[in-house]
């Protein structure tokens with residue numbers, strides 16, 4: 001009988017950055033990596049137990065939170081009650097402009113005089129230090145009439161896009177690899193995708209530009225999701241790393257994600273909720289707010305803290321969460337895992 005490997009669901013199609021994050025964490029000889037159309041499908045696959053683990057983007061160093069993922073954690077209809085973050089990984093994101101080249105540029109200086117160049121990188125009195133693109137196109141871009149990418153990518157490539165592709169129509173798609181797939185199918189050759197170099201190879205697309213991200217250290221952080229009640233054999237990635245039992249003597253090695261809501265009419269409720277971590281010397285490292293979906297202008301807050309929740313209910317994080325129960329209207333522990341951030 002053929003042994004079935006555990007399924008790892010990720011935001012696909014193949015060659016997305018999330019695929020690269022999944023490959024970074026799960027060995028293909030032990031896991032079946034299965035692409036999903038949307039981040040929501042990844043949550044669903046983990047919650048339903050179809051997948052053993054899920055991989056989703058969470059935040060980018062240039063463009064901030066991936067709001068699609070945060071909004072699934074908001075989970076007003078309570079569709080993902082058992083989803084927990086159990087690990088993280090960081091992937092360097094170097095975007096390329098992919099399409100079909102018409103005419104290579106031999107004289108690179110001509111590009112700056114090209115009508116495609118908007119002049120937005122020219123210093124003016126009101127903007128003396130405009131963002132400069134870090135690279136020039138490898139080919140002429142006059143024939144590009146439409147761009148496809150994941151919404152996160154536009155914000156990571158602002159200087160290049162405003163200098164060389166200003167005014168060109170943009171269409172959001174579910175991932176950067178989906179963008180490359182669509183461009184490959186468009187035989188007019190007038191579309192281009194912001195995507196990865198791996199996607200260029202898979203779809204046999206030309207590089208119209210490379211390294212178009214604004215920041216040379218553009219990095220996206222991904223979460224590995226699991227189902228709380230799932231019986232799971234320890235994997236190489238996790239080998240007790242995210243075991244939330246044990247002695248809490250190692251707070252700096254771990255991170256915890258918590259969401260909470262407060263009573264809008266209670267002055268100080270938000271400040272008091274944020275303050276519960278300080279007496280336990282828990283380092284609050286990030287905060288996000290998303291509309292709760294209950295009434296307009298009411299929010300769900302997400303905080304990350306250093307430390308982990310213990311199953312035996314002892315430890316600083318457990319104590320702070322008990323206090324949060326007194327100041328917040330509702331709260332939810334969304335997981336504790338080992339930090340992979342190397343500074």
Ligand SMILES: O=C(O)C(=O)C[C@]1(C(=O)O)C=C[C@@H](O)C=C1
Nearest residue numbers: 016017018057150152175176220
């Ligand atoms: O579109 C992809 O390839 C993804 O994996 C998604 C995603 C994101 O949502 O942040 C991942 C990394 C990049 O920051 C751009 C897009």
